[in-house]
Amino acid sequence: MTTVIIGSGNVAWHMAKAFKQAGIELVQVFGRNEKELHKLSQEVGVAYSTQELTRADFYLICTSDKAIHEVSKLINYENVLVAHTSGSLSREALEGSYRKASFYPLQTFSKARALDYSRLPFFVDAGWEADNILLMNLAKKISNNVAQINHHQRKQMHLSAVFACNFVNHLYARAQQICQHNDIPFDFLLPLIEETADKIKTLSPMEAQTGPAVRNDQNVIEFQESLISNSELLKVYKTLTESIIKMYEL
């Protein structure tokens, strides 16, 4: 089965690398950003084009959600399978007379960061059972963590990933900001960050909760609020503290 990856961002970058490493036949990377495509093409050793989409059996659209619809119209072949990597959009966001699917890798992808793809969760969802099998087998070449989920579940999975990854990383960024403003090396926090992520492998996050909010320790809470001068940071502190208190009230 020949494949083409469309896009040159973080997801395209990692999917191209994952496909090559798994021995999947990748015949082209296609997109608009020639500079990034050129780099990706060098990195994985595959042809690229910004003009002409090569004929292949499978096209994986790895662009941002807002580009998917337009990009999908560029595929003018009928007997091919096209999937996008969006966590939110339905298969029907793809416009064309080909077979449509979703192929969703659940991870935080940055070009500067190498990944082990063997545990990367993949979620597939095609309109036809034969395509589900085909995509499951394709994903299994890359990873041993593959499942079929429907569109409703995928949207919710993506939402939960925004909480567990994007928002979590932002809290790391806010913590680093506090350290920087007070001449404290951020590295002191790394064992704590590691243990916090590790802990939930043996305790549920609700059992693992510690800190002033879960104890509803208003003295510490008010004291910490008094330490925060940045209004955005204070809003984050108050909202999360309230959210913790409410979760344990129930």
Place this chain on the structure above:
Amino acid sequence: MTTVIIGSGNVAWHMAKAFKQAGIELVQVFGRNEKELHKLSQEVGVAYSTQELTRADFYLICTSDKAIHEVSKLINYENVLVAHTSGSLSREALEGSYRKASFYPLQTFSKARALDYSRLPFFVDAGWEADNILLMNLAKKISNNVAQINHHQRKQMHLSAVFACNFVNHLYARAQQICQHNDIPFDFLLPLIEETADKIKTLSPMEAQTGPAVRNDQNVIEFQESLISNSELLKVYKTLTESIIKMYEL
């Protein structure tokens, strides 16, 4: 040097274990909660009392912040060193005619979770240089990650830990809630959670940020907001999304 640990909560539990493992002479665990003290006493093989505080060279008060002041008055010896483990309170929260210090271990402690103490960051701050040296040496018996920081820095360190640990864990709990409500195994999120924590060892959190908010992708943001029916969850989503957008605007 003989030591006594006061308290029977998560911090007391781990400090007692850490002291014993490091070969520090722990002569008593003291507190009000007999049931928990009894368990701790069994766990580490040390005497306990709810009534009579044994004479020792060093007392470590591991209670909650609100109990520290009252508890500190129970130590009626003069030529001894007393420290608390609070991230917020000053040494002067201790009332007595002994030498005062802070001995702050930066970690999330749960009794049900065993820890490797060798990388546990300890921050010491005593009123006398000799006591700083004494406490640095004590902490170094347990861990190779020991520093002296002043009260201002300790308060800020504690604040940043609330963001990087307590709030992060709460986001894991919220993510798990979303998974549970939609019949998705939470385990699918573990590689993502692990990578998110791991990533900031090689990229700064600001560089590591991914997701709809950092791209200011209003379509995805509005779509995800429409998926959230729980008002508390929606408030968390909106606050953190706004905080990310503002951080990258600057």
